[in-house]
Amino acid sequence: MxxxxxxxxxxxxxxxxxxxxxxxxxxxxxxxxxxxxxxxxxxxxxxxxxSPGMVDAHVHITPMGGGYRDEWEGYVTGTAACAKGGVTSFMEMPLNQVPATVDKKSIELKYQTGKNQLKVDVASFGGLVPYNLDGGIQELDEEGVSGYKCFLATCGDRSIDGDFQNVDDYSLYEGMKQVAKTGKVLAIHAENAAITDKLGEIAKAEGKTTLADYVDTRPAFTEVEAIRKAIFMAKQTGCRIHICHVACKEGVDEVIKARAEGVDVTCETCVHYLYFTKDQLDAIGPVVKCSPPIREQAQQDALWQRVESGGISFVTSDHSPCTPDLKDTDNAFEAWGGIAGVQNDVDVMFDEAVQKRGMSLKQFGEIIGSNPADRYHLDQKGRISVGKxxxxxxxxxxxxxxxxxxxxxxxxxxxxxxxxxxxxxxxxxxxxxxxxxxxxxxxIKEFPGQFIKNGPKSVDEKQADKAHKAVLN
Missing domain, CATH: 2.30.40.10 (Urease, subunit C, domain 1)
Incomplete structure (x- = not known):
């Protein structure tokens, strides 16, 4: 044949x-x-x-700028970078876009905007925000999101109508109850907003400007506290959760502990946390600013240990680009917090994990492919297997x-x-x-990419999720 x-x-x-x-x-x-x-x-x-094409489960694209972010990364260039970097599908975050993806109208606008602009396949996160608790979660489920995303850290521009917003405690609780009914996963940016915001204000008032100063205003315990809150809320609501871009060993260990107790929780880290360290940041400049911040060498070493042991389920880029003017400042606190990295997911990780640290090809395929695909039910993606x-x-x-x-x-x-x-x-x-x-x-000049849509789950699919959770534990 x-x-x-x-x-x-x-x-x-x-x-x-x-x-x-x-x-x-x-x-x-x-x-x-x-x-x-x-x-x-x-x-x-x-x-x-x-290798399986990478499934990057954390990518920010700005197809609709709303007159505010029109020069940011759109689908054409963002998916071209994916293609060049070996990323064949990704999970697209619901923010940086104006309007944010929080209901039927906004996700339909995103699908329409992306027509004939995708060079790779794209699955969507829907947002959980304080202003979409009256039907928005359900609409997003019906329109095919593969997961949901919320922020515990402060985010969004309140002067922009339709921009993303972080949740308060009630919104998190109520939103988790609603997401739980869909059977899909809620991904969480976990940092304590009150503490990090105040520490940042104090540092700026004292005239501090460096990236090292910025890192010091977001200590590891502010991640850990937020992760604990998310896990506790998940226990109360039955919501499946995923902790995004964990940058400290203590945060990963909270996830490992909760999973052993039966909580359906996973976590990721990012390529940049495994590549850069705090002592390098100021020599590089604001282009390497992100949150949670890049931490010390000891934290990086510990993250690698937890990747290798399986405590961290997969690795992402958290590709969050902006225009150059938002990085062109000598004051780290004023710079946009996001790293452009999706084009170098695969080559950097292969070099750092397989070539330098001896990771098996089997595990490499899991952390870039099958694990994120499985977590978000991208059933045709992430592995080299007949039928995929x-x-x-x-x-x-x-x-x-x-x-x-x-x-x-x-x-x-x-x-x-x-x-x-x-x-x-x-x-x-x-x-x-x-x-x-x-x-x-x-x-290529053509646009063969497609949106991946996961409609509402059947009872059988939800039962299969429970069975998978039992296997994990």
Whole structure:
């Protein structure tokens, strides 16, 4: 039998680990895995690692700027950066957009705006905010969101109508009850707003301006306190939760403890927490500012231990770009808090995890692919297995290069990874059997990406979630 496409001679990351084998694709799906497969089209992957395309479960795009953020990252450039970086699908956050994605009207606007602008596949988070508790959660469920997102830290611009807002305690409690009924996961930005805001005000009043000063105003315990609150609320409401971008070992340990007690909770960390440390920040500048902040070397070492042990379920970019003017300041407290990083998810992680620390290919495939796909029920994504979408990132190992600004596909070419030597390269990205990036041709001009919509869960699906939770525990 001849297949439409066969990828031959590569080291393929299967669910049991790396295997030298062929992979066949027909009609955008993986149809066979084995030796000596024949294809009408053949990609020779000799010397390459054939990885599942990354599922980045934390990406901010601004398709609608509302007259306020019109020059921020849109779908065209954001998904092009994904394609070049080996990210074949991502979970899109409901904020940075104006209006925020909080109800039927706003998510329909997002779907409409994204038509013919996606180079990779996109699943959506709906927002949990104080002003959408009267039907917005249910509307988002019906319109196909794959999860929900809320902030315990202060966020949003109150002068902008329709911007995102952080929750108060009642909104968190009531929102969790409503999200629990959908059976979907609530992702949480967990930092204590009252303490971090006040510490920031005091530091600014004292004339402090450095990134190290900024880190000191967001100590690790402010993450831990918020994570504990979220877990406690989850126990009261039965809501499935996920803690975003954990930057301290103590926060991860709270999640591990709660999971052992039967709470359906997972957590992620970000590539930048595993790559940069506090003592490097001021030399790099505000382009590396984020929240929670990048912490000390000891915290990074501890995060790596928890990635390797499985305490951290997966790794994301938290790609949160802005315009250059919002980073162009000598005062760290005034700079926009977000890092542009989605284009370097795969190459940096492969270099840092597999090449430098000896992570198995099996685990690498899990933390960039199958684990986030499973958590958000992106059932066709995240693994190289017969019947799944034919999404691949072809990685050239031991191939160092230095990232230059003009190599970035972002609308605004700023990133803390510029000038960094990265020890592996993504040489080709394939989405549902179609090459969307190659080193010789670049990113394709077409837009084959699609929105992934997960409608309301059936009773059977909710029962399957409970069974999966029991396995986790």
């Amino acid at each position: 001849s297949h439409e496409l066969v990828i031959k001679n590569g080291l393929v990351i299967l669910e049991d680990g790396g295997v030298k084998t062929d992979v066949a694709v027909d009609n955008g799906k993986i149809t066979a895995i084995g030796a000596d497969l024949d294809g009408d089209k053949v990609i020779d992957a000799k010397g390459l690692v054939v 979408d034919a999404d691949f990132a072809l990685i050239k190992p031991n191939a160092p290069y230095t990232l230059e600004a003009d190599e970035l596909e972002y609308r605004n070419k700023i990133s803390p990874y510029i000038g960094k030597k990265i020890g592996a390269q993504v040489v080709q990205t394939i989405l549902r059997g179609q090459t969307i990036y190659s080193q010789d041709q670049g990113v």
